[in-house]
Amino acid sequence: MAKIKKRGTTGQAKNFITRTQAVRKLQISLPDFRRLCIFKGIYPREPRSKKKASKTSTPNTTFYYTKDIQYLLHEPLLRKFREQKSLAKKIARSLGRGEVGDAARLEKNLAPKLSLDHIIKERYPTFVDALRDLDDCLSLLFLFASLPSTTSVPPKTIAQCQRLCHEFQHYLITTNSLRKSFLSIKGIYYQATIQGQDILWLVPYRFVQKVNGDVDYRIMATFVDFYTTLLGFVNFRLYTSIGLVYPPKFDAISDEKGAELTAFRLEGKNVEQLKAIEQPKAATNASNNEVSREVQEKVDNVVKMAGLDKDSGEQAAEDQATNEYAIDKFEPAAPEADTLPQPEASGDEAGSLFSSFTFFISREAPKAPLEFILRAFGCKRIAWDEISGEGAFTHDEKDTRITHQIVDRPQLPESALPSVPEDSKNGAVKVRNGGRIPGRTYIQPQWVWDCINDSKLLRPDLYAPGATLPPHLSPWVKTTRGAYDPRITLAAQEEEGEAERAAEEEDEESEDEENVAEAKATEVDDEEEEEDEEEDHGMDVDGSEDSESEEEEEEDFGGFDDAADAVSESEDEEEALRSQHQKELEAEAAGLPFSGSTNGTSSAKKSSKTKKYEAEKRKEEEELERQKMMLSRKKRKLLDKMLYSNKKKEEEAQKLRSKRRKIENATKSQA
Known part of the structure; x- marks a missing residue:
């Protein structure tokens, strides 16, 4: 058993x-x-x-x-x-x-000290595992670095989070590992590529944060204790991998004065050796370029003397313009095919995007994210106002070495600006307070983010102060075929005859509104006439008038035949109303518009292109139904699901295009 x-x-x-x-x-x-x-x-x-x-x-x-x-x-x-x-x-x-x-x-x-080092080694046996789990770590530490100090969030924890976050940012600046960034409602998203791993985290905006009692900060503090230990290990490994001393030297006095990133000073033997190696390399490359230019000039002279410079000049220009080590761009084989994923920019290209510029960040622009992004993409000289803190390249806004100024306020008219100050110094630039310095490019902060997401310098005139900015799209959302793309013109993504059909629908809607307004006006007039008639034919007191009215009624009465005619007329009206109601129900079931007596006129007003489009669409649907009959039941259901999802996407894209069309028409009418 x-x-x-x-x-x-x-x-x-x-x-x-x-x-x-x-x-x-x-x-x-x-x-x-x-x-x-x-x-x-x-x-x-x-x-x-x-x-x-x-x-x-x-x-x-x-x-x-x-x-x-x-x-x-x-x-x-x-x-x-x-x-x-x-x-x-x-x-x-x-x-x-x-x-x-x-x-x-x-x-x-006697207070025991908790050490989480052995837990970090247990949970992350390899360094790649730690990098993969760094998204939530960075998001939480950047959040605590921006919180105000309270009883639940002590200032020591906030200072530790700020120090670790700045150390991580310095590594990204040194190695040019930052790739993309996006401005959202929640905050600023950043993406960096470290040892082949894409790390995405969120940094909140620097607004005044309110610590609510709904959040359990004890549990969050436990996560902060674990993540601070993890990020300390990661920063140590990253710094030592490129030959930097960890932790970097930190100047607390300059940090209290608002230096932030510039309060840290990186040190390392390998950094100086690399700089010493790069300088002779740059010199040899320059000499080689000069020799190659001299040889190329001699060859060009010989070709010109021989008269063979018809196509060779253009080919040489193209050869010089193209870089041998540039990243290839993948183009689709057909124009209707989906866009292929393009390779991302390398660290060298990211480090040279803003390397030749000198930026001045105005007081109204966000200094901390702009400084981090500009330094991560190669900018060495960044200036700002003295009120924003220490560590700037210069605090003089009129410095002639500044090439770009980031402004986040509209341009004032000349009448609102003060007069030009009298300057006795020789060679000094005379500029009004709030005016524009000639020879300098003024841009809005979005230009920096769009340039790094596109990995190229965009036109600065589109981002001028006070200008309507282009749409700021997420760099991680790829546009698919048939979807709405706000960067492309409306005519390039509309279907054939879509604009004409939209114009006809607007005309029909306006006509319907006019008819409804006229009907309401006639109803109001009829009610006023009935009220007037009631006032004119009210109760009479004199008996003679009553007798006269009775005699007139007797004279007007023509027998039962006239009464039968009146009943038949009322029945005809009821039948007309019933038929009209039946037509409305049929049109509603078929999904077609119905506007009573104006239905025939509206259908007659349809253009030949609209009728042709509807006929072609009807033929396509019939052909599709015939093809579906040849499929099995399982494949037919799968096809129905695909068609349903595609139809939803097309309707959503059509709604967005119609909204944009109305906005553009409204702006044109206002202009």
Whole structure:
């Protein structure tokens, strides 16, 4: 006879354990259990059947794997938690006795320090694993770096998050690893490529943050403790991989004055060696270029003397313009095909995008993100106003070395500007306060983000102060065929005859509105006439008038034949109303517009192109129905799903195009 199995020894009851049972087994409190699970990366599990997994009759909601809890029994942090608990009892006992000095001494000398180094090594055995899990880490640390200091968020934690974030930004600036960025409602998204891994994180805007009580900052502080340890390990590995000393030197005085990124100074032996190697390389490259130019000039002279410079000049210009090591661009084989994914720019191209420019950031523009992006893409000289903090290339806005100025306010008219100041210095630039310096390019901040997303310098006149900016699109969303693209003109993505059909629909809508307005006006006139008639033919007091009216009614009455005619006329009107209502129902079921008596006129007003388009669409639908009859049931359902999704996308794109068409027509009418 087989042995009888006891309940709770096999199956889901053995594989799962409740949270209460786990806390009792580990002999720690519930907050410490939460901290331990966050540190170790253990989270609740959902069994297939809660009834089978639960060993009691009460329905439990939180389950964990039994093996995970068994794994936590040998965790060294359990001993630290128990030491903290015993220390808390001793401090409470001392405070109860009134021994405040003993309590302070116990807290200062005997408080156990938690070390999460062994947990980082357990959870991330390789450095690539740590880079893959860096998205949430950076997003949370950048968030805490922008929070105000409160009782739940101490200033020490905020300073530590700011220091680690600035160190990571310096690595991206040194290696030119930043690739893309996007301005959204939530904040600024950044994407960097480090050792082949794409890292995407979110940085909130620097507004005044309000710390609400709805958020449990104890749990978030536990994540911050873990992520600060992780980012410290990652920064150390990244700095040492490129020969930099970690941690970099930090000037606290300049940081208090608003220096931020410039408060750090990077040091390393390999950096100086690389600079020494790059200088002779640049010199040799320059000499080689000069020699090649001299040889090319001699060849061109010989070709010109021989009279063979008809096509060779253009070919030589193209050869000089194209770079041998430039990234290839993949073009689709057919114009209707989908766009192929293009390769991203390399670190050298990213490091030379803004290398030849000198920027001045105005006071109203966001200094911190602009400084980080400009430095990450090769800009060495960035200036700003003295109020914004230290660390600028120059604080003089009238410096002639500045090539671009980032402005986020509209241009004032000349009448609103003050007069030109009298300057006695020789060679100084005389500029009004708030005026424009000649020879300098003024742009809005979006120009910087669009340039780095397109990996090229865009036209600055499109981003002039006060100008309507182009659409700022996400660089991670790729446009598909048939979808609406705001960067392309409306005529380039419209279907054949779509503009004419839209114009006809607008005309029909306007006519319907006019007819409705006329009908309402006639109803108002009829009501006024009826009111006037009631006022004229009210109750009469004189009996003679009553008798005269009765005689007139008797004379007007022509017998029962006239009454039958009136009844037949009313029946005809009811039948007309019924038929009109039936036509409206049929048109509504067919999905066609119906406007009563104006239906025939509106259909007659349709152009030949619209009728041709409708006929072709009807033929396509009929042909598609014939083809679907030849398919199997499974393939027919799959085709219906594809057609349904494509139709939804086309309708959405058509709505967006119609909105844009109305906006453009409104702007044209206003102009």
